[in-house]
Amino acid sequence: MIGHGLAHISFAGVALGLFLNVMPLAVALVIAVLAALGIMKLKENAGVYGDTAIAIFSSVGLALGILLATLAHSFNVDLFSYLFGDILAIGASEVWLSIGLAAIVVFVVILNYHKFMYMTFDREAAKTSGIKVGRLDVLLTILTAVTIVLGMKVVGILLVSALVVIPAAAALQLSSNFKQAIILSSLIAFVSVLLGLFLAFYLDLPASGTIVILSFLLFGLFYIFKRKKRIY
Structure with a gap:
């Protein structure tokens, strides 16, 4: 839900970047990280449920994005490349920014x-053992925001959350431990993007939709395999 x-x-960040005529990807990154931290604070200090806090920030982000895009008269090719994805529109500076951020993640x-593994499986035990669970929550939230921004130019704002969620869901169908899930989900995402771009180029299809559909097909394939394995 938080990825979505x-x-x-991030749409508000892109629109603000176009409005200020600065790198939209960098502005979107700052906005996404600040919003992610804001969602955490709203949950902790205001007693708001997680999904409610996400919905509030999501709605405000969309509203601000629409207003800024209208004021900047930027409902054009640049904005739509971020909404629906356009890998050919990625500039050299954005490529280097993406490589740097990916390496950090x-x-x-x-x-x-x-x-992360300890906290995921037993949060209370992790606290007792001295692990700073609150700091790790912040770190995970920031990493999620960075990952979302990294995928925007490839599959677009509207579909980027699917590229985060579906490969992980597919990996969980076959993984028996946390390490396997991380490696397999990364591999599924890589194959989906690479094969999706290849098919999109040769079949003249939109890359964003092709990538997400391929990752969904892999999820379906792994799900069926898991069910068959249980039966036999």
């Missing part, structure tokens, strides 16, 4: 792998 909400909030996950 942050994708909508991988490094942080590897560095905190055991803490």
Whole structure:
């Protein structure tokens, strides 16, 4: 749910970047991270349910995005490339920004792998053992925001949450532990994007829709395999 909400909030960041005539991807990253932290604070301090907090920020993000895009007269090719994805529209600066952010995400996950695993399976025990669960929550939320922004130009704001959720759901059908789930979900996402771009190029299809449909087909295939395995 938070991935879907942050994708909508990122729309406001993109619109603000176009309005200010600065790099939309960088502005969207800042807005997404601030919104992610705001959602956490709203849940903790205002007693608002998680889904409610996400819905509030998501709605406000969309509203601000529409207003800023209208004021900037930027309902054009640039904005639509972020909404629906256009890998050919990615500039050199955005490529380097994406590579740098992706490297940071991988490094942080590897560095905190055991803490993430412990917290995921037994939150209270992790607290008792001295793990700063609150800080890890913030870190995970920021990593989610960064991941959402990284995928915007490939599959678009409207579908980027699917690229985060579906490969993970597919990996869980076959994984027996946390490490396998991380590796397999990354592999599924990589194959979906690579094969999706290949098919989109040769069949003249939109890359964003092709990538998401392929990841969904992999999820369906793994789900059927898991059910068959249980039967036999």
